[in-house]
Amino acid sequence: MAKKxxxxxxxxxxxxxxxxxxxxxxxxxxxxxxxxxxxKYRTYLSWVLLAILFAGPFIQVNGxxxxxFNIFERKxxxxxxxxxxxxxxxxxxxxxxxxxxxxLFTVVFGRIFCGWFCPQTLFMxxxxxxxEYLIEGDANKQRQLNEGPWTTEKIxxxxxxxxxxxxxxxxxxxxxxxxxxxxxxxxxxISQPPTANMAGxxxxxxxxxxxxxxxxxxxxxxxxVVCPYGRLQGVLLDNNSINVMYDYVRGEPRAPIRKHQESxxxxxxxxxxxxxxxxCPTGIDIRNGIQMECVNCTxxxxxxxxxxxxxxxxxxxxxxxxxxxxxQGFQKLVTGRVKGTVVVLVILxxxxxxxxxxxDDIKAxxxxxxxxxYQEREDGKVTNLYQITLINKTFDPQxxxxxxxxxxxxxxxxxxxxxxxxxxxxxxxxFFLVRNQEEVKINQEKVNLSLIYAGEEIDQIKTNFxxxxxxx
Numbered sequence: 001m002a003k004k005x006x007x008x009x010x011x012x013x014x015x016x017x018x019x020x021x022x023x024x025x026x027x028x029x030x031x032x033x034x035x036x037x038x039x040k041y042r043t044y045l046s047w048v049l050l051a052i053l054f055a056g057p058f059i060q061v062n063g064x065x066x067x068x069f070n071i072f073e074r075k076x077x078x079x080x081x082x083x084x085x086x087x088x089x090x091x092x093x094x095x096x097x098x099x100x101x102x103x104l105f106t107v108v109f110g111r112i113f114c115g116w117f118c119p120q121t122l123f124m125x126x127x128x129x130x131x132e133y134l135i136e137g138d139a140n141k142q143r144q145l146n147e148g149p150w151t152t153e154k155i156x157x158x159x160x161x162x163x164x165x166x167x168x169x170x171x172x173x174x175x176x177x178x179x180x181x182x183x184x185x186x187x188x189x190i191s192q193p194p195t196a197n198m199a200g201x202x203x204x205x206x207x208x209x210x211x212x213x214x215x216x217x218x219x220x221x222x223x224x225v226v227c228p229y230g231r232l233q234g235v236l237l238d239n240n241s242i243n244v245m246y247d248y249v250r251g252e253p254r255a256p257i258r259k260h261q262e263s264x265x266x267x268x269x270x271x272x273x274x275x276x277x278x279x280c281p282t283g284i285d286i287r288n289g290i291q292m293e294c295v296n297c298t299x300x301x302x303x304x305x306x307x308x309x310x311x312x313x314x315x316x317x318x319x320x321x322x323x324x325x326x327x328q329g330f331q332k333l334v335t336g337r338v339k340g341t342v343v344v345l346v347i348l349x350x351x352x353x354x355x356x357x358x359x360d361d362i363k364a365x366x367x368x369x370x371x372x373x374y375q376e377r378e379d380g381k382v383t384n385l386y387q388i389t390l391i392n393k394t395f396d397p398q399x400x401x402x403x404x405x406x407x408x409x410x411x412x413x414x415x416x417x418x419x420x421x422x423x424x425x426x427x428x429x430x431f432f433l434v435r436n437q438e439e440v441k442i443n444q445e446k447v448n449l450s451l452i453y454a455g456e457e458i459d460q461i462k463t464n465f466x467x468x469x470x471x472x
Contacts, residue, residue: 017224018283018293028146029220030139031129032278036302045116046126053119057178057186064395064424069179075424081356082424084391086363093352100348102229104341106236108333110243114229115296120214120222123172125281125297128165128215135161139278165216166208173208220282223295230292237290239323240332244296246276246287246318247326254287257311269313276300276318286318362400362421363391364451366461369430374467382440382467383412383432390428392421401452402431409447409465410434433465440467 021027059066061080068077076083076091083091105113115121135157136142145154178186181200189200214222223230237243254270270287277285279299284291286300304318325331369385376382392398398421402411412432413419421427433447444466451459 018285019220019224027283029281029283030143031281031283031299032139032275032303033133034279034299034302036306038298039302042116042298043126046122049117049122050126053122054175057175057183062395065182067179068182070181072181082393082395084363084393084426086365086391087359087393090352090355090359093348093355097345097348097352100341100345103236104338104345106233107238107241107338107341110237110241111229111233111294111296112242114223115244115298118295120227121295121297123168123211124215124219127168129281131164131168132161135164162216166212169212169215170204170208172211173204173206176207177204220293224282224293230295233290234292238335238337239327240335242320242322242331242333243290244286244294244298244301244318245290245321245323245326246270247316247321248287249326251287251317269308269317271307271311273307275303275307279303290323359393360458361392361394362398362451362453362458363393364400364459364461365389366449366463368463376437380437381434382437383434384465384467386431386433386463388429388431389426390419390421392423392425392427395423397422398453403450403452404433405448405450405460406435406445406465408435408439411449433463435465435467437467437470440469443467443469 019027019029056067057065064080065077066080068075070076074085078094102113132142136145145157148154174186174190177189177200180203185200186204189197189204194201248268251268251270253266253268254272255265255267256272274285276287277283277300279302280286281297281299282293282295284293286294301318301320305315308315308317322331366386366388369387372385374382374384388402390400400419400421402413402419404411410433412434414430414432416429419427419429444464447463447465449461449463450457451461
């Protein structure tokens with residue numbers, strides 16, 4: 001019969017954050033420096049991911065960025081494909097695919113993404129925290145330094161650390177701006193005085209300040225308070241989801257090892273050393289079970305395995321496991337819930353691929369010019385004025401033609417003989433629809449306009465032509 005974990009007490013830990021004291025003040029976390037199997041490979045992976053992250057804005061294909069998230073101009077380039085406001089439905093599908101994938105991944109593997117791939121964890125644990133260890137020392141030395149008086153040593157260490165943090169935050173701020181406006185625009189901003197591009201300068205300072213605040217002070221609170229992912233796991237996880245878990249069946253009842261002292265009571269493998277708590281970057285006790293604050297960083301696994309080796313007990317007291325694998329001894333990954341989510345994900349991906357395959361390279365929008373009805377000319381013709389907006393979604397210049405399908409009606413483009421579209425650009429212009437007054441049969445005529453590209457009609461746009469009917 002499976003044991004129950006006697007330390008699972010919702011009243012003692014689920015009703016409060018580990019980083020908040022009873023009086024509401026911040027309980028600053030000083031995680032002990034960790035080493036071990038998982039930490040080593042997390043470090044290797046972080047090098048790869050950080051290299052990809054910083055290389056992203058510099059990657060260009062045929063002179064254009066591979067990734068761009070320009071929210072200011074509502075222009076996105078994802079893996080070389082450009083998306084404009086007219087492609088909002090495609091972006092919605094892409095977000096739905098990402099959301100369903102996150103659900104599927106979390107249902108099966110828990111919050112592995114948070115501990116291994118999340119940029120917040122990468123920068124906090126693999127960059128800023130390591131610098132802090134290097135300058136201020138391990139957890140106990142950091143605590144003593146913070147609680148001690150302001151000496152020359154303390155000022156030098158704190159000042160040096162904050163200076164390095166500020167430089168890295170500036171670098172991350174420039175990186176984010178490069179993803180938002182492009183690396184060429186960032187080069188232009190930093191090569192000119194602030195007054196030449198005040199908006200860009202303010203953006204760089206704002207992003208750098210935010211990252212400095214997050215990584216020097218806010219820290220784990222970004223995961224606990226701001227990020228909604230931790231709260232989502234409450235509805236996404238089930239007893240078959242894999243998480244960093246404490247094997248209470250094997251570990252309880254926990255008791256320290258004391259030399260030359262025998263106990264008649266049965267003991268579990270947990271020696272109650274509390275190292276799993278000391279290394280946790282969010283300050284929780286993993287032995288209390290799955291908690292919102294756990295980011296699956298595996299620090300507790302490495303710390304516990306190290307202790308198990310020292311006391312000659314098997315590793316894996318804390319490990320990647322599911323509730324059912326601990327209680328019942330077997331793991332079931334492919335459940336009905338997982339199958340259903342996979343089906344939804346496949347349908348969304350198929351729909352997205354179909355929409356991409358049928359997407360028009362050039363998009364046109366035509367509206368009547370506001371505040372005007374018709375104009376009569378001296379040569380006996382009547383005209384209506386329209387506005388046209390053309391979006392070139394391709395990376396090459398394009399030439400398009402606009403023709404009226406109504407017999408006897410002509411198109412006159414104002415200020416241009418041809419519609420030439422620059423790569424990845426938006427063209428806004430005006431044109432007249434012109435008809436002989438004597439050919440007007442009704443006050444409001446429905447007209448079809450043909451948009452021709454590369455000799456073929458790519459779109460038909462409907463509009464109205466208004467003119468007075470002259471009586472004989």
